[in-house]
Amino acid sequence: MAYSGKVVDHYEHPRNVGNFGTTSEVKERPDIGVGLVGAPECGDVMQLQIKVNQDTGVIEDARFKCFGCGSAIASSSLATEWLKGKSIDEGLQIKNTEIVEELSLPPVKIHCSVLAEDAIRAAIADYQEKQQKQQ
Amino acid sequence: MSVKLPMYLDHAATTPCDPRVVEAMLPYFTETFGNPGSRNHCFGWAAEEAVDQARRQVASLIGADRKEVIFTSGSTESNNLAIKGGARMYELAPAGSGKPRGHIITGNIEHKAVLDPCKRLEKEGFEVTYLEPGPDGIFTAEMVKGAMRDDTILVTIMWANNEIGTINEIPEIGKLCHERKVLFHTDATQWVGKMPTNVIEDNVDLLSLSGHKIYGPKGVGALYVRRRKPRVRLIALQEGGGQERGFRSGTLNVTGIVGLGKACELCAQEMDADRERLGKLRDKLENAITSRLDTVQVNGHPERRLAHMTNISFGFVEGESLMMACKDIAMSSGSACTSASLEPSYVLKGLGIGDDLAHSSLRLSLGRWTTEEEIDFAIETIVGAVEKLRMLSPLYDMHKEGIDITKIEWAAH
C-alpha cells in the first residue's frame, strides 16, 4: 500500500517517542495521564502519556509508543505534537477526522485515527481521575 | 560492494527467468513457430520435436518417462487436474447417485490450489479429511495412515510447504498409498528443481510442478501421470483437440514448454551447488537474526526443510510496519494483508502460532543470483527495523518490565 508523504515522515521520524517512566512509576505521578488503547491481536496498541502542569492545566509534554502499522504510528506521533501546549479542554476537542485529513489516511486506515482519539481521551481521563483522587 | 535495490528475496513466490532459458525460448516465437499438432508439414514437426525434447528434460529431472509428462499452465492447473480428474475417475459412486463418492486425504496447510479443488469435491459428494500437522508443520506417513479408510480413493500431500519450506514424508506416504492401492498426488511446486526427485523410488503417482518457481517462464507447468504400476487414469477437465493424450486439450504453449524444459535441465545441473550455497546464506541470515534479536522464532521444522528459505516471527512488532521498514527488500509477510481484512497466514495458524506472531512473520526465500552482500544488507535492514519498531513498541516495554501482555484486559475494538 502506498502511504502519504506525511505518514512516511512521521513513520521515519516519529515525534516524542517514549514515556515518563516505567508503568509503575507513572502510576504514582499525579501530573501524568496514561492512555493505553487497542489490542495486540487486532494489530495495534497505542500508549499515550501526557504531562500536565497541575496549576495551569496545560499539557506541557506528551510521549507515545505504538505497536501498529505506519498509519497508527503516524497518528499517535501527530497526536503528541498537537497535544503539547494545549489545555485539557482543548485536547479533548481533537477529532479523529482532523487526523485523517492531516495525514490523508485512506478509508481502511481510519481506525488508526479513531484509536489515536481514544488514546487522547484515555490519557486525559486518567489524569483527571488522579486529580480527583488527590483532592 | 554495494547492492542493487530493491532486492528480491521472495523466490518462493516466483523466480526470474534464467537468461539461458529465455535464449532457448526465443527461436520458438518467430522462426520455429509451428503448431506441434500439425502433422503434415515441417513447421509442425519442428515444434513437436522441441516439445518432445522438453518432455524429456522435465521427465529426466523427476525420474519419469517422457510419456508420463503432461504440460499444463502451471501448478494450479496440474493440481486441479490431478485432484478433480483423479477423484472423478476413481469415484466409488457416480455423481447424483446420492451415495458417498469416496474419501480424500489432504492437509490443512496445503496451498489454496489444492484446498480449493478439495472443497469443490466435497460439494460434489466426496468426503475430505484435512490433516493437521504438529507444531513443526510436517505431515507424516503415520498421520496419513491414521486417516486412511476403506473408502479412501486419493491422498494429496504437498512435498514441501510454500510458506515454511518443511518437507513432508512423501516416499513413506507414497509407499503406504501403494500398499492400500490409493492414488497418491503431491504438489511438488516448491520441491522440484531444488531437491533430487525420483517418482519411481518416491512412490508418487501424480506430481505437480511449475515453471516460474524454477527459473522458467510463468504460465507453464507439468503434471506427471504414472503409466506403470499403477497406470493412472484421469477425467480431463479441459476438452477439445485431444492433445496431451486427451488429458489436456489445447494447442501446446511451445515457447513456454521449451523454457520449462530448459529450466529443468539447468536445475538438474545446478541444484546441488545452488542448494549448498543458498543453505549457507540462509543459515547466516537466520543465525544473525536469531542471535542479535531476542523473542524471535523460526517457524517450521528446524532441519527438515528447504535450504533456501526461512520463515521468522518477531515478537512485539507489527507486520505491516515491519514490511514498511524493510521496503528495499521484496519478501512475504505472514499476514495476507488484503485491504481491510488483516488475515494472518492460515499456514502459520495451522502450526498453532498465535495471530500476533503470525502477523509479524517474514518469509525470506533466496535464489540462484542471491549474493552474500545482499544477505548482509538484509540482516542489517531487518535487525535495524525490528530494533527501531521495538523502541516504539509499548508491548516490548511491558515485556521488558516483566508484564505478561496476555494477562492484560485489552479493550476489544
Ligand SMILES: Cc1ncc(COP(=O)(O)O)c(C=O)c1O
Ligand atoms: C505449493 C504451491 N502450489 C501451487 C502453486 C501455484 O502454482 P502456479 O502459480 O504455477 O499456478 C504455488 C505457487 O504459488 C505453490 O507454491
